[in-house]
Amino acid sequence: MSETADSRSPGFKLALVLIVGFLLSIPLFTIWLLVYDREQQSQTAMASIAEGWGGPQIISGPQLIIPYQAETSETTEEDGRSVTRTRMVWRELALAPETLNLETELAPQRRNRSIYEAVVYGATTSGSAQFVLPADLARLGIERSSLAYERAELRFGLSDMRAIQSADIEFGGNDVELRSGGGVGPGFSASVDASALAEESIPARFSMEFRGNQRLSLQPLAGETEWRVRSTWPHPSFEGGFSPREREISADGFEASYRVSNLALGRSLVAAGDAASAMAPQDQMATGRYAYDAPAGDYEIRVNLIQPVDLYSRVDRSVKYGFLIIGFTFLAYLMFDVIAGVRVSTVEYLLVGAALILFFVLLLAFAEIIGFGWAFLTAAAAIVGLNTSYSAAVLKSWRRAAYIGGLLSGLYAVMFMLLNMQRYSLLIGSLMLFVALAAVMYTTRGIDWGRSGSEALD
Secondary structure, three states: OOHHHHOOOOHHHHHHHHHHHHHHEEEEEEHHHHHHHHHHHHHHHHHHHHHHOOEEEEEEEEEEEEEEEEEEEEEEEEOEEEEEEEEEEEEEEEEEEEEEEEEEEEEEEEEEEEEEEEEEEEEEEEEEEEEOOOOOHHHHHOHHHHOOOHHHEEEEEOHHHHHEEEEEEEOOOEOOOOOEEOOOOOEEEEEEOHHHHHHOEEEEEEEEEEEEEEEEEEEEEOEEEEEEEEEEOEEEEEEOOOOOOOEEOOOOOOOOOOOEEEEOOOOOOOEEEEEOOOOOOOOOHHHOOOOOOOOOOOEEEEEEEEEOOHHHHHHEEEEEEEHHHHHHHHHHHHHHHHOOOOOOOOOHHHHHHHHHHHHHHHHHHHHHHHHHHHHHHHHHHHHHHHHHHHHHHHHHOHHHHHHHHHHHHHHHHHHHHHHHHOOOHHHHHHHHHHHHHHHHHHOOOOOOOOOOOOOOOO
């Protein structure tokens, strides 16, 4: 079939445009994979930057562990007879505090390597806890006289012990010596004398300094937990199973306070088990070393120090608008071809489409260097200028090329607006498509799509 404009019907031209658009979906998908790959490289680089500093930290505890002796019976078969033997074994009573008050100060830092940046922090945490021996120990089968108070341990949990800088504990008004290991999951512990617990409650005070990156979490165990956290980082994200009771966020930082009752945790403050066999995996820090029978769900408080702009997610979203940009641009060329009678060849559609796809490569490359906003402006200006100049030759008129330039400028402006919206992006996008479809239907209402170009408007 001849390539002259007169020999091709409008329907045939439309089919060619659709085929070219379909072919361009292949490089567009490849760019989406490129964005994903660069995002993975970025996460790997950020993990490398933070390596040795400390990972996302999880605080748990404290727990007071009191050994006790219990009688156990074992039945065995000997010479065909059942023989029952009774012996004394050591077990452990795990006691969560009645109240726990924590205050944490996060000092954020930006650490860079090449084009990548990670947010790390130094944390200073201080707190106090009050331990009370429950009056109904008998329901657990434990006699008060069997408790070895002088052999008690106070245990704390910290998910990445490599990053701890210092720690101090005061129990019952006395300073105690710390040792690594033996904590609530990974953590540290201290031998204490809890003899006074038989008559009254015992207070514990503690402070610790440690480092971490991006996220700090707290796993509440106490009867009532109060946690106040503050930082100079202005972009926090409050996540996990509990929301802050109060929070203030400004350009100077944030402050948030939490209050979590034991009723919300759904587990007892007391648990008992064998000292040797009740050990839980380290990833079960929320339940400590004992079976608290906590219900399934998220029982963790998390504070994230997030980056204000996730450029990879925004570039990823922009790539998804690629089909709309290509579609609107091709539609404009098709209208000049079908209505104005300006011949636009398949190769010219391909070149214009390649330029439109190049926009996303430029956007990704510049965004990693100068940030998303300036990268978008730079890439859009380059592609609008390139396609406008090329359109002047293809459409044989700078006036027609100006329409293409104006259309692309408007499309990129709308895309940038949609990328910065969440609530109304779908609504605005759908309205744009409706208006575009209505305009095309109105403009082409007199075209006979099956006849040749010279007869289509007769």
